Amino acid sequence: MEQEDVRRALSTVMDPELGLDIVSLGLVYRIDCAAGSIDFDLTMTTPACPLGEHIRDEAEQAVAKAFPKARVRANLVWSPPWDARRLSDDAKAALGW
Numbered sequence: 001m002e003q004e005d006v007r008r009a010l011s012t013v014m015d016p017e018l019g020l021d022i023v024s025l026g027l028v029y030r031i032d033c034a035a036g037s038i039d040f041d042l043t044m045t046t047p048a049c050p051l052g053e054h055i056r057d058e059a060e061q062a063v064a065k066a067f068p069k070a071r072v073r074a075n076l077v078w079s080p081p082w083d084a085r086r087l088s089d090d091a092k093a094a095l096g097w
């Protein structure tokens with residue numbers, strides 16, 4: 001399991017309010033793959049996001065589905081705070097930026 005494989009699995013998780021995947025939105029901060037485990041950090045565009053836990057759970061499930069033998073843990077973090085510079089070029093275009 002490589003970070004890019006995990007990133008691919010995470011790109012299937014959509015932010016339901018924006019309709020874009022969490023990777024393109026720049027919400028995935030860290031991916032650590034080691035000896036049968038995958039840990040990753042993600043954030044939301046704002047700490048007030050009511051869907052944070054839901055998106056975290058969906059992300060964890062997407063990675064667990066892609067790597068059924070791995071122990072998967074998703075961490076919701078707030079530091080550093082997300083900002084629009086983390087958006088991919090495709091996300092910027094989709095949002096009209």
